[in-house]
Structures are given as structure tokens and as C-alpha cells.
Amino acid sequence: MSSRLGPIWLNRVQGFAGGPTHAGRLSRFAVLAARVNALEPVLERESDAQLRERSYRLRMRARQGESLNPMLVEAFALVREAAKRVIRQRHYDVQLVGGAAIHYRSIAEMETGEGKTLVATLPAFLNALPGKGVHVVTVNDYLAQRDASWMGEIYRFLGLTVGCIQTGQQDPERRAAYACDITYGTAKELGFDFLRDELKKFQAGGDLHRKTFEQAFLGRGTSPEHDRPVQRGHNYCIVDEADSILIDEARTPLIIGAHNQPTQEEAAAYIGADEIAATLVRVKDFKYDPQERKAELTASGRRKVQMRAGHSAFSTLTVDGLYEYVERALRAQIAYLRDRDYVIVDGEVVIVDEYTGRMMPGRQWQDGLHQAIQAKERLEITLESVTAARVTVQDFFKRYKKLAGMTGTAWSDARELRRVYNVHVFPVPTNRPSRRVWEPDRVFSTETEKFRAVADRIIELNRKGAPVLIGTRSIERSERLSALLTEAGIEHQVLNAKNHAIEAQIVAQAGQPGKVTVATNMAGRGTDIKLGDGVAEKGGLHVIGTERHESLRIDRQLVGRCARQGDPGHAQFFVSLEDEIIEAFGEKPAARLRKRYAGRGELTSPAWRRVFQVAQRKKERQHRRDRKLLMNYEKQRAEMRKNMGLNPVLG
Structure with missing residues (x-):
């Protein structure tokens, strides 16, 4: 233990993290790890049944309201011993330190390859003991399924239940997964489930008095299954790859759209605008800002567009409306490229996540951009969505009573993570030199x-x-x-x-x-x-x-x-x-x-x-500004809706 977490590491972390606070916390967590090590030979001599009995006693103590902190050493030791027996892996001392940091509301920064997936089992088990639910958030469905299956063996050995949220699941499956002690899923799936639950509450609100009367006086059952929320609250969340989810994905709000059927004239307008946009000359007819991914017509471009305004496809549009259609078509042609930003699957535009490289079926760009891309690709113009519910990544994760996470790359954004989410970044030593x-x-x-x-x-x-x-x-x-x-x-x-x-x-x-x-x-x-x-x-x-x-x-x-x-x-x-x-x-x-x-x-x-390097830093600063602007806008929007007596996430 001392060889990995002695004075050399204390000095290194103090110098890297910028002060004695981190070194002091590392020292405290190292003491906890030493106590876990001391308990290891005791648990090694116990049978599987005895380990499960220990786990049961911890659950009973937690569910009677006892603080989790005094249980940390025994809980971590139990998880380590269970991992050794069922998946043949043993938590390193530095992984125990990382687990302690996550339990105490920090983002544990651990080098890639240091076993973050295994680390998460420690605080997940401890915080699942009260029975209020733990969400472990991953960056994609594949990892959520893999980790729930792999790490689930440890939890089930100790008597806990494990669920996994996957794209395409129906409400009963989702409800059952959220009812488990520990639930794995992506930020998008958890966020959209929250929004759908809010919509259900809103839609049920108009019938609330009738339903209460029927249940109380007519003996009729509770609300139908599909009206019930799937989530049971937001207690504790561990975010894997926290910088990707809490920082990178925070530039775009999560939005559920209500379908709005485009008229034949609107569909024709998208096609017509795309045809006009293809004739315009860059610089002369329009200006394009690659930073904002926006196009703006020049005076010359507007004259050209006006010359085409007599086209039957634009008969219902004002001149300004026509300009908007054409500028949107220019964005679709220049800024959004096939096989980079999207792919065509079975005649549909499917967005590709820029951070993970994965397809996001069912997602649409807003404000007609998706339809402009369909027009560019000469696909059927589908339903355009109007916003039914929305929430930013920041607002969603701030709903958790306790938030923590882990990643290999968070220190550069430590200030933003602390300001927005009130979590600190804690650098964890590597198990072996790189x-x-x-x-x-x-x-x-x-x-x-x-x-x-x-x-x-x-x-x-x-x-x-x-x-x-x-x-x-x-x-x-x-x-x-x-x-x-x-x-x-x-x-x-x-x-x-x-x-x-x-x-x-x-x-x-x-x-x-x-x-x-x-x-x-x-x-x-x-x-x-x-x-x-x-x-x-x-x-x-x-x-x-x-x-x-x-x-x-x-x-x-x-x-x-x-x-x-x-x-x-x-x-x-x-x-x-x-x-x-x-x-x-x-x-x-x-x-x-x-x-x-x-x-x-x-x-x-x-x-x-x-x-x-300079170009990269400029882009990072721009994205930081974008996130701040979005957060301020959404905060003002939410406050305005609250003042009007409306649900801040709906509409």
C-alpha cells in the first residue's frame, strides 16, 4: 500500500492538482483503502453465504437511515471479495481510492485503462444499500449492456438487483429496470425517460380529479400501466466518461418533439429552396460562418432569391420566410455532410453522434434543418417536430441528490464542472507507471x-x-x-x-x-x-x-x-x-x-x-461559451415558465 500511495504520490498529486486539499483527501482515502485491505483476509475465509449475510445486514442498517460513510470499508471489502470470486478480478488499492472519491461526490480522473468500470462497482453498491436506486450512466448502449451484464454478476452475488436501459425498450421493461437497485443506461435514454414521464404527468393532470373520484368512490383501479412514470426518482448517479456527458453533450438540449404534419406546400418549399441554394455562389451570394455553421444571404443573393419567388412552391411564404428556407438549405448543403454528420438508412436520415461516432435513430435536428437535409438528399419530407418537452444535460443531472463520476480526461474542465454541477475533480494515481x-x-x-x-x-x-x-x-x-x-x-x-x-x-x-x-x-x-x-x-x-x-x-x-x-x-x-x-x-x-x-x-x-494547438484551444473556448449561453438561455426560459405557473420542461 505505502509503495503506491506514500509521500511520492502525495507530492505528485499536490503538485498536479494545485494544492494541499487534493493531497489531504488522497491521504484520507489511502487510509480507507488500508482498512479495506486489513479486512480482506477475514472475508477470504468466509463462505459465499456469509458474505451475502454481511451484505444483507448492511442493507438493513442503510434502510433504517444509518449514514453510509461508516459502512464504506466493509462495503468496499465485500465488493472486492465478490469480484474476486465471480469475475476473477481484484480491485487495486488505487481503485479503492477512486471508489472513495466517487462516493464523496467527486469526478475521479483515472488514466485510460485503469479499470473505471470495476471502480464504479464500489460506490454503486454502497449507495444502492438504502434501496433508493443508483444510476450508472455510460456513453452508449453497447457499454451499458456490457457493464450491466459483466458487473451485474458482482451485485447479484451480494443480493442486489441490476437493470439496463436500452434503445427500443417499451415502458414495462424500462419501469422494471429502474425499479432495480442499480440501473445502467445512457444519458440520452435516462433524460428522455424523464421528459416522457413529465409529459405523462401533464397529460394525466387534466383528468386527475376524475381519476381520483373513480378510484375512491367507484372502486375502479389505478391509472393504466402506460400512464405511470417509468423512473422512480433521481437519488445517486455515477457518470462514466463524465467529461463527455457533462461537458461535450451539454451543448445540445434533450428535446422530445410532437409531430406536426407538413403540408404539400411546405414539402415543396424545402425542395424548391434546396434547388435555389444550389445555384448560389459563396461570398458573392451568401456568407458562411463555419464556427456557427450558419449561412446569410448577401444583397446579391437576396435579389437572386426574389427572382425565383414566383415559383409555385413559395406561394404561401413571405419574402423573409423564403430567405429563411434558402439559408436553411445552404446550411444543409455546406455544414451537414453525409457520412460525417448523418447516414442514410432505409431511406431515412439518421444522425451520427459527433463525439461517439454512433448512429442516433429517432433523433431529428430542429427548426426545419432535418427536413432541409431530406430535401438535399431527395428523400421523403417527413414530419417536422415541434417541441413538446426539453431539458438541458446540466438541468437533468442537477436533479440528482448526489452526483459523481469518473473519466480519464477531466482536469482541464475542472472549473466548469465545479461551477455548473458542484463536483470536484480528483486525480487518482495510476496502478503502474505509464x-x-x-x-x-x-x-x-x-x-x-x-x-x-x-x-x-x-x-x-x-x-x-x-x-x-x-x-x-x-x-x-x-x-x-x-x-x-x-x-x-x-x-x-x-x-x-x-x-x-x-x-x-x-x-x-x-x-x-x-x-x-x-x-x-x-x-x-x-x-x-x-x-x-x-x-x-x-x-x-x-x-x-x-x-x-x-x-x-x-x-x-x-x-x-x-x-x-x-x-x-x-x-x-x-x-x-x-x-x-x-x-x-x-x-x-x-x-x-x-x-x-x-x-x-x-x-x-x-x-x-x-x-x-492554438486552433484547438480556440474551439474549446468557443464551445465553453456556447455551453454557458445555452445554460443562461434555458435558465431564463425555465424561470419565465415557472413565473407563469407552467412546467419548466414542457413546451
């Missing part, structure tokens, strides 16, 4: 030159028998790189939203000798790539990033797929001046830069790497 080699970025003038260099590097590593994981930011780029590798005769696998069904199979093979895997962000958070025999001797898994993301944290998540748990690993990014991140400096400066250095090949000066 052996990751992060090589300097290579910068190229064009994307073609960059991809050629990436292919050459893959060929070089492939000859040595080293496994390679290549990260791309979109489906389109993953397929483009795949074509280059096929041309070069290199066998490889592609993991993106189009072939998500075989994700587990691809990930299982990605660490084997000589394997080459091209992937979108799907291979980022939560992906554990096991090294095959002899791979460590070849330098471990090699990760190649083909573009810098708008947040350094997401780049670090990709890199975190290698060098896990003390294994060796290498990481390097290949970037170009044609990458989207360069537009953080503005459309015109980016265009000038690209034109000036076109055809220069590799740009070797270290100054070029700093250009990309």
Missing part, C-alpha cells in the same frame, strides 16, 4: 499528402507485425483511408456507424499481431483493446490519429486505447492544413493559409504543431 510513447505530430499541406503518409506508416508497422489502430473523425474519411489501404494490399478492418453490429468482434481482434483497424470515434471511450501474444515485444498497440478533434480531451481518449495498465504503446497524429480544425481561425485566414502552402508536402517546423 509506458506510452507519444510522438510529435506530423503536419502536411494537403489531406492527400497526409493520407499517403499515414498509409506508408501503416505499411511500415504492419511489416513488423505490430497492431495499428487508426482514428478518423468521420465515416467518409474512414472509408477513404480504407480504400487507400486496400489499394496497397493491406488487410484491415473498418469500424464505423455503418457496421456497428460487429463492433465487439472487431475490437476483440484489434490488439492481435499485425492487425490493422480503421475506426471513427466509436473506438474511443470505453474500448478496451487487449494485446495479443508477443505484441508487447513489438512496442504494443500503435495508435495513429488522422485529424485533431475540437477538444484535446477527445484526442487523449483515442490515444488512451494504447499503453493500458502498464503495457507499452505508441501514439502519433498526422494532420494537414485542409483539416476542419484550421477553420477555427476563420474561413478567409484558413483559405489563405492553405493556398500559400499548397503542395509543400510535409511541414517540419515545430511551429506548425503549435498552430494546431
Whole structure:
């Protein structure tokens, strides 16, 4: 214990985290871990039945109102012993420290590969003892199902029930999952269930007096099953990949739409606006802001649009309304790209989550943008939604009485997490020293030159028998790189939203000798790539990033797929001046830069790497401003609705 959590680690954490408070908490948590260790030999001698009896006694104490803090040591020791017996894994001392931090309302920052999934079982079990429910939030359905099944063996061994929320489940299944002691699910599923429950309460409100009368005086039963909420409250929540969910996803509110059938004229207007937009010339007829993803017609553009205003499709629109349709069509054509922002599945536009690389069926862009994209793709114009209920990620998670989490990348946003959610970031020491080699970025003038260099590097590593994981930011780029590798005769696998069904199979093979895997962000958070025999001797898994993301944290998540748990690993990014991140400096400066250095090949000066670092920081600042603006807007909106006596999440 002292070798991992002694004075060296105290000094390191104090220096890293910026003060004695973190070092003091680490010291306190280390003492708790030592007490758990002292109890370990006692529990090892007990039978399974005796362990379950201990668990039962803890539940009884908790349900009688006793504080959970005095139970922490015994609860953690029970979970560790149960894990050893049912899944053959033992919590490391630093994992005990991480579990304590999460119990005490912190975001535990743990290096990728340090076993966050196992860490969560400690505070989840402890906080499930009172029987009020614990929600463990993951970034996608796949991880929710995996973790509920895998870690569920530990909970069930100790007498607790485990549920999992999945896309497509009906209300009875959801209600049963939420009734369990511990429930796994994604933020979106939990948030939308909350909104649907609020809508049910609102819709039932008008009949409340009639239902009460029928139940009390006519002997009729309670409300129908489908009218009952599925959630039973918001007690304690552990957010896995907390920075992704609480920070990145917080830029977009969760919205449930009520369908509004477009008229034939409206559908024709979307098609007509798309046709007009295709004839307009950038700069001359419209200005486009890549930061805001918005287009605005110039005087020349407005004149051109007015010349087409006699089109029968626009007969019901005002001139300003026509401008809005055309500007929306321009956004759809320029800012939202097929196989990057969305895919076409069975004739429908399906949004792709920019952070996870996964499809989000059933989700729609708002304010007619979804219909404009359908018009661009010449698909059927479907129902446009009007807002029936909405809540921001910030407001939803602040409803929990107790909120905590874990991630590998949170310190850079510690101030925002503390300000918005009142949670502190607690850095947790690694179990073993990291052996990751992060090589300097290579910068190229064009994307073609960059991809050629990436292919050459893959060929070089492939000859040595080293496994390679290549990260791309979109489906389109993953397929483009795949074509280059096929041309070069290199066998490889592609993991993106189009072939998500075989994700587990691809990930299982990605660490084997000589394997080459091209992937979108799907291979980022939560992906554990096991090294095959002899791979460590070849330098471990090699990760190649083909573009810098708008947040350094997401780049670090990709890199975190290698060098896990003390294994060796290498990481390097290949970037170009044609990458989207360069537009953080503005459309015109980016265009000038690209034109000036076109055809220069590799740009070797270290100054070029700093250009990309500055661009990334600019995007991070912009997103931080966007989140603050959204939060302020939603706060004002909620206060206004409350003052009017209305439910703040409805309408």
C-alpha cells in the first residue's frame, strides 16, 4: 500500500492538482483503502453465504437511515471479495481510492485503462444499500449492456438487483429496470425517460380529479400501466466518461418533439429552396460562418432569391420566410455532410453522434434543418417536430441528490464542472507507471499528402507485425483511408456507424499481431483493446490519429486505447492544413493559409504543431461559451415558465 500511495504520490498529486486539499483527501482515502485491505483476509475465509449475510445486514442498517460513510470499508471489502470470486478480478488499492472519491461526490480522473468500470462497482453498491436506486450512466448502449451484464454478476452475488436501459425498450421493461437497485443506461435514454414521464404527468393532470373520484368512490383501479412514470426518482448517479456527458453533450438540449404534419406546400418549399441554394455562389451570394455553421444571404443573393419567388412552391411564404428556407438549405448543403454528420438508412436520415461516432435513430435536428437535409438528399419530407418537452444535460443531472463520476480526461474542465454541477475533480494515481510513447505530430499541406503518409506508416508497422489502430473523425474519411489501404494490399478492418453490429468482434481482434483497424470515434471511450501474444515485444498497440478533434480531451481518449495498465504503446497524429480544425481561425485566414502552402508536402517546423494547438484551444473556448449561453438561455426560459405557473420542461 505505502509503495503506491506514500509521500511520492502525495507530492505528485499536490503538485498536479494545485494544492494541499487534493493531497489531504488522497491521504484520507489511502487510509480507507488500508482498512479495506486489513479486512480482506477475514472475508477470504468466509463462505459465499456469509458474505451475502454481511451484505444483507448492511442493507438493513442503510434502510433504517444509518449514514453510509461508516459502512464504506466493509462495503468496499465485500465488493472486492465478490469480484474476486465471480469475475476473477481484484480491485487495486488505487481503485479503492477512486471508489472513495466517487462516493464523496467527486469526478475521479483515472488514466485510460485503469479499470473505471470495476471502480464504479464500489460506490454503486454502497449507495444502492438504502434501496433508493443508483444510476450508472455510460456513453452508449453497447457499454451499458456490457457493464450491466459483466458487473451485474458482482451485485447479484451480494443480493442486489441490476437493470439496463436500452434503445427500443417499451415502458414495462424500462419501469422494471429502474425499479432495480442499480440501473445502467445512457444519458440520452435516462433524460428522455424523464421528459416522457413529465409529459405523462401533464397529460394525466387534466383528468386527475376524475381519476381520483373513480378510484375512491367507484372502486375502479389505478391509472393504466402506460400512464405511470417509468423512473422512480433521481437519488445517486455515477457518470462514466463524465467529461463527455457533462461537458461535450451539454451543448445540445434533450428535446422530445410532437409531430406536426407538413403540408404539400411546405414539402415543396424545402425542395424548391434546396434547388435555389444550389445555384448560389459563396461570398458573392451568401456568407458562411463555419464556427456557427450558419449561412446569410448577401444583397446579391437576396435579389437572386426574389427572382425565383414566383415559383409555385413559395406561394404561401413571405419574402423573409423564403430567405429563411434558402439559408436553411445552404446550411444543409455546406455544414451537414453525409457520412460525417448523418447516414442514410432505409431511406431515412439518421444522425451520427459527433463525439461517439454512433448512429442516433429517432433523433431529428430542429427548426426545419432535418427536413432541409431530406430535401438535399431527395428523400421523403417527413414530419417536422415541434417541441413538446426539453431539458438541458446540466438541468437533468442537477436533479440528482448526489452526483459523481469518473473519466480519464477531466482536469482541464475542472472549473466548469465545479461551477455548473458542484463536483470536484480528483486525480487518482495510476496502478503502474505509464509506458506510452507519444510522438510529435506530423503536419502536411494537403489531406492527400497526409493520407499517403499515414498509409506508408501503416505499411511500415504492419511489416513488423505490430497492431495499428487508426482514428478518423468521420465515416467518409474512414472509408477513404480504407480504400487507400486496400489499394496497397493491406488487410484491415473498418469500424464505423455503418457496421456497428460487429463492433465487439472487431475490437476483440484489434490488439492481435499485425492487425490493422480503421475506426471513427466509436473506438474511443470505453474500448478496451487487449494485446495479443508477443505484441508487447513489438512496442504494443500503435495508435495513429488522422485529424485533431475540437477538444484535446477527445484526442487523449483515442490515444488512451494504447499503453493500458502498464503495457507499452505508441501514439502519433498526422494532420494537414485542409483539416476542419484550421477553420477555427476563420474561413478567409484558413483559405489563405492553405493556398500559400499548397503542395509543400510535409511541414517540419515545430511551429506548425503549435498552430494546431492554438486552433484547438480556440474551439474549446468557443464551445465553453456556447455551453454557458445555452445554460443562461434555458435558465431564463425555465424561470419565465415557472413565473407563469407552467412546467419548466414542457413546451
